[in-house]
Amino acid sequence: MSEKSAKRRDLAQILRSAERVVAFTGAGISTESGIPDFRSPGGVWSRMKPILFQDFVNSEDKRRESWARAFQGRAGWTGREPNAGHYALARLWESGRLTAVITQNVDNLHQHSGIPADRVIELHGNASYATCLACGLRHEIEDLRPAFEQRGELPACRHCTGIVKTATISFGQAMPEGPMRRAEEETLSCDLFLVLGSSLTVWPAAGFPIQARRAGARLVIVNRDPTDLDEHAHLVVYDEIGPTLSEVVPANFPG
Numbered sequence: 331m332s333e334k335s336a337k338r339r340d341l342a343q344i345l346r347s348a349e350r351v352v353a354f355t356g357a358g359i360s361t362e363s364g365i366p367d368f369r370s371p372g373g374v375w376s377r378m379k380p381i382l383f384q385d386f387v388n389s390e391d392k393r394r395e396s397w398a399r400a401f402q403g404r405a406g407w408t409g410r411e412p413n414a415g416h417y418a419l420a421r422l423w424e425s426g427r428l429t430a431v432i433t434q435n436v437d438n439l440h441q442h443s444g445i446p447a448d449r450v451i452e453l454h455g456n457a458s459y460a461t462c463l464a465c466g467l468r469h470e471i472e473d474l475r476p477a478f479e480q481r482g483e484l485p486a487c488r489h490c491t492g493i494v495k496t497a498t499i500s501f502g503q504a505m506p507e508g509p510m511r512r513a514e515e516e517t518l519s520c521d522l523f524l525v526l527g528s529s530l531t532v533w534p535a536a537g538f539p540i541q542a543r544r545a546g547a548r549l550v551i552v553n554r555d556p557t558d559l560d561e562h563a564h565l566v567v568y569d570e571i572g573p574t575l576s577e578v579v580p581a582n583f584p585g
Contacts, residue, residue, distance in 0.1 A: 334569060337565070337567045337569070338567070338569075338574055338577050338578055340565055341550060341552070341565060341567055341574070341578045342577075342578040342579075344522065344548060344550060344564075344565060345422070345427065345522070345524075345578060345579065345583075346584060348427055348521055348522035348548070349427065349521055350427070350429050350519060350520045350521050350522070351422065351427045351428045351429065351520060351521075351522045351523075351524055352428075352429060352430050352431075352432060352516050352517060352520040352522070352523050352524065352542070352547075353419055353422075353428060353430075353431045353432070353524045353526055354431075354432045354433075354434075354523065354524065354525045354526065354528060354538060354539065355419075355431060355432070355433045355434065355435060355440070355526045355527060355528065356433075356434045356435065356525075356526070356527045356528025356529065356530075357434070357435060357527060357528070358526065358527020358528065358529075358553055358554060358571055359413075359415045359416065359435070359526050359527040359571045359572075360410070360413075360435050360437050360439060360527070361527070362413040362414070362415060362570065362571060362572045363410040363411060363412065363413045363416075363437075363439060364410055365410050365435075365437055365439075380500070380501050381395065381396050381500065381501075382500065382501050382502045383500040383501060383502035383503035384502050386495060386500060387463070387493065390484065393484055393493070393495075394484060396495070396496075397474075397478055397484065397485060400457075400471065400496050401471075401475055401478060401479065410437060410439065411439075411442070412439045412440075412442050412443035413439075413572050414572035414573065414575065414576045415526065415527075415571035415572040415574075415575045415576075416439050416440060416442070416443035417443050417444075417576075418572075418575030418576050418578075418579040419431065419440065419443065419445065419526075419575065419579075420440075420443040420444040420445050421579050421580075421581065421583055422579050422583065423444070423445050423446075423449065424444075425579075425583050425584065428445075428449075429449070429516060429519075429520065430449050430450075430451055430512075430513075430516040431445055431449060431450045431451065432451045432453065432513045432516065432517070432535075432538060433450060433451065433452055433453065433454075434453055434454050434528060434532065434535055435452075435454070436452070436454050436455055436456050436457040436498045437457060437458075438456055438457070438458045451509050451512050451513045451516065452506075452509055453499070453505065453506070453509055453510065453513065453535050454498060454499045455496075455497045455498040455499045455506070456497045456498065457496055457497070457498050458471070458497075459471060459496075459497050460474060460485065460494050460495060460496050460497055461494065461495065461497045462487035462489065462490060462492045462493070462494050463492055463493045463494070463495055464487060464490050464492025464493065465487060465489055465490045465492060467487055467488070467489045467490070468497075469485065469487070469488070469494055471496070474494065505534065510534070513535075513538060514538070514541065517538045517541050517542045517545070517547075518541060518542070518545045520542060520547050521546075521547050521548065522547055522548045522550065523538070523539055523542035523543070523547045523548070523549050523550070524550050524552070525539055525549070525550065525551040525552065525553065525557075525559075525563075526552050526553075526571050526575075527552070527553055527554075527571050528553065528557070529553070529555070529557055530551075530557040530558055530559045531557075531558065536558075536559070539551075539559055539562070539563075540559065540562060543562055543563075548564045548565075549562060549563045549564055550563060550564060550565045550566075550567070551563045551565070551566045551567070552566075552567040552569060552571060552574055552575075553566075553567075553568065554568060554569070554570065555568070556568070
């Protein structure tokens with residue numbers, strides 16, 4: 331048996347024995363859907379400089395640039411379909427073992443794959459809609475497009491006229507308290523913390539695997555490349571997410 335096959339066999343056994351699985355997903359699960367990651371060569375930030383949150387708030391020009399990017403889809407975070415890895419996690423949810431997905435991604439693909447939205451904890455927000463920074467009202471991006479593209483009007487809240495921004499967390503913007511609190515609660519109550527496609531370099535989110543480990547959960551990391559937390563894991567699988575999860579969570583995965 332090859333090392334890759336042995337690792338997948340071990341992962342399948344760990345999943346079958348788990349009762350409360352929390353999946354922690356990063357860009358690596360979505361690159362297989364054609365979504366670029368952030369930091370690698372050719373990634374989003376190598377192609378365009380991020381706009382800091384304070385610059386967005388304080389500068390009309392920066393808001394205009396940010397919305398031009400959003401309407402043009404330049405980051406490439408929306409308009410894609412879930413891949414085999416997303417669907418395997420959805421099967422794990424259907425089996426009753428997966429309690430939550432904590433994700434660093436903003437692409438909405440976990441929800442599209444069939445996992446209930448209230449079970450997906452988005453640490454960095456969501457690129458598929460917008461929110462008012464003053465009152466929090468949700469705005470659909472396509473509803474904002476005509477005024478911007480036809481009349482050059484910056485999106486403003488239809489309720490309070492406040493500044494509207496895509497619902498992603500920008501550099502310099504505070505991490506969302508609610509999702510961070512929920513992520514910690516799920517982390518501390520799981521018996522298996524499954525990292526999928528994250529380099530585990532972005533803090534404070536990268537602290538959740540260690541929290542789970544210290545609370546007594548098994549820690550498994552599946553990623554193409556080594557991470558700084560590999561030495562703390564019970565199992566590390568250097569592999570592609572989609573093929574790996576498709577094999578270990580097949581259609582007949584036991585409930």
